[in-house]
Amino acid sequence: MTILGEFEAASFLPWIERHAAKLGLVQAICVAGPDRIELDIAGPAELIDMMEMGCSLGPIDVWVEAIHRAPIECESG
Amino acid sequence: MTRNTMIDGWYPVSLASQLDAHGRRTALMGEPIAVRRGEDGNAKVTGGNGRDLPTCIRYGHVWSSLGDPQKPLFAIPEADQPGRRLVDVGVVRVRCSPLRAVENFLDIAHFPFVHTDILGAEPHTEVQNYKVEIREDEDEVWATQVKFYQPQAAKSAEGGITTEYMYRVPAPTCSILYKTCPPRPGEWDVITLFVQPLAEDLCDVWPWMALFDDETPMTDLIHFQQTIFVQDRSILENQIPGLLPLDPGMEIPTRADLTSVAYRRWLKRHGYTYGAQLVAQ
Amino acid sequence: MPAQSPAGPVALWRSRSGRAAAFADRCPHRGMRLSHGFVRGETLACIYHGWSYAKAGNCLRIPAHPALAPPDTIRVATLRVEDGGGIIWISVGEPAAGPPRFEGLAPLRSMVLEAGIVALEAAAGTKAAEGLLDYTHDDRAVWLLLAPEGQARTLMHVLVDEDSNPDERIAASRAAEALRGAAEDIARGGIAR
Structure with missing residues (x-):
């Protein structure tokens, strides 16, 4: 899952981790920049949808422009 | 304190049909206002310090603003279409954030539980995927291809049908619902929710309809919509927190909540935060 | 039914088999009070969107997404309940002793x-x-x-x-x-x- 927007990654990353934990999703953040976060998540489609819903709104100091999802191609992480 | 960016919007303050010279005392975002028919026959709205406020009459209601509206009131082209019955439903006062009232109107997943055997029924609870977009030209939130099984979708509907919906949010406290019209395939019934923000946690809700239905008595149409809204009120007055969270950190939105999420994103982007909670707690 | 506790509002309910349970009075989905919900068998369901919860607080079903088996992590906070002598007690935290008994x-x-x-x-x-x-x-x-x-x-x-x-x-x-x-x-x- 790739999250694009404007964010203080410092405040957003713990938020993402907390939301994923609430959904019982194991995630690994691979890229964490001020305008791009990439994470690998595995789980049922409905739960990944829920992760996308939560993150697309996110905390108030973050603006998420778009979220893209792509199947993970057997890479590490 | 940051400027309230919702101050320049238009808000419903009265039914046009109930406008009289005596007037109605009400409030807009905490400021007491008075609405009456002026000597020239037009609506006249005055603010707390006696200043004249902008007014217009449209869609059965008197509209006003505490600020300086930069745009005319949003268009509902269907309102002028011949053959539609225009229904003033009246007002329902709800002790909730005006934004929560709109969000609930955009939600279909609650139909089987809150409007049982009217707008929904178990086991037909699944919400099929639908489309949501922000239309940049109009700056509006749109949800389309929303489909839901309904036992009695409208006063004119007999038996259960799968109803198709479109939702439109043209202003932070207004929403328009387009709904399959049983007697007139190809056309959409229009049901609107105009919300008057009295305070951040109190609103008057003015539903209004433009329907293709020549059969049902007017009182039945009004009663049907009021029944639905009173059922919604029992939800709206019991959500925690009272304000609409713009941070879903204490919530679990799902794909079925996509319209709600898009609405909140749109509010957040514009800084439309009167009635919103900014940080989850 | 709604109840109060030092930890905030509580939804107190009794399942069909007679077991009492106490939940934080807020559905984790969109904040509706669970004390307005309905009991069905051994579950309490939220009146807003029908999300249902077992006595242990874990979510069992999300009706809008019937194919999903909700993970154990989607849950409502619970309080310990003791049901005895015609009185239901709830505790915030884990007290060492049970509630008092009033013999006679x-x-x-x-x-x-x-x-x-x-x-x-x-x-x-x-x-x-x-x-x-x-x-x-x-x-x-x-x-x-x-x-x-x-x-x-x-x-x-x-x-x-x-x-x-x-x-x-x-x-x-x-x-x-x-x-x-x-x-x-x-x-x-x-x-x-």
């Missing part, structure tokens, strides 16, 4: 007072000991088990001797109502002063 007493009814415990003690002319107020009225003993709901409101459970006959129970109930009135008068007077 039977619960009669519960009522809410718009008064704090101080006003109630003043009206009764006696002090409560460990939440139990031993009140004698017209030579008849009535026990009042008190649960404060903030400073100005008290939930009062009326207990009587378990051998009381119906007339004695009615008299005890009346005595508790009179005491409620007197305590509320004192509380109002306190505010007026």
Whole structure:
């Protein structure tokens, strides 16, 4: 899952981790920049949808422009 | 304190049909206002310090603003279409954030539980995927291809049908619902929710309809919509927190909540935060 | 039904098999009060979107997405419940001992007072000991088990001797109502002063 927007990654990353934990999703953040976060998540489609819903709104100091999802191609992480 | 960016919007303050010279005392975002028919026959709205406020009459209601509206009131082209019955439903006062009232109107997943055997029924609870977009030209939130099984979708509907919906949010406290019209395939019934923000946690809700239905008595149409809204009120007055969270950190939105999420994103982007909670707690 | 606890509002419910459970009174989906929900079998469902929860607090079903088996992590906070002697107790945290037992007493009814415990003690002319107020009225003993709901409101459970006959129970109930009135008068007077 790739999250694009404007964010203080410092405040957003713990938020993402907390939301994923609430959904019982194991995630690994691979890229964490001020305008791009990439994470690998595995789980049922409905739960990944829920992760996308939560993150697309996110905390108030973050603006998420778009979220893209792509199947993970057997890479590490 | 940051400027309230919702101050320049238009808000419903009265039914046009109930406008009289005596007037109605009400409030807009905490400021007491008075609405009456002026000597020239037009609506006249005055603010707390006696200043004249902008007014217009449209869609059965008197509209006003505490600020300086930069745009005319949003268009509902269907309102002028011949053959539609225009229904003033009246007002329902709800002790909730005006934004929560709109969000609930955009939600279909609650139909089987809150409007049982009217707008929904178990086991037909699944919400099929639908489309949501922000239309940049109009700056509006749109949800389309929303489909839901309904036992009695409208006063004119007999038996259960799968109803198709479109939702439109043209202003932070207004929403328009387009709904399959049983007697007139190809056309959409229009049901609107105009919300008057009295305070951040109190609103008057003015539903209004433009329907293709020549059969049902007017009182039945009004009663049907009021029944639905009173059922919604029992939800709206019991959500925690009272304000609409713009941070879903204490919530679990799902794909079925996509319209709600898009609405909140749109509010957040514009800084439309009167009635919103900014940080989850 | 809604209840209060020092940890905030609680949804207290009893399943079809008779087991009591206490949840934080807020659905984790969109914040609706779960005390407005409905019990179906061994689950409590939220009235808004029908999300249903087992007694342990884990979400069992999300009706809008019927194919999904919700993960164990989607859950509502629970409080420990003890159900004994006709009284349901909830605890915040994990107390070492169980709730007190009142041998020989039977619960009669519960009522809410718009008064704090101080006003109630003043009206009764006696002090409560460990939440139990031993009140004698017209030579008849009535026990009042008190649960404060903030400073100005008290939930009062009326207990009587378990051998009381119906007339004695009615008299005890009346005595508790009179005491409620007197305590509320004192509380109002306190505010007026």
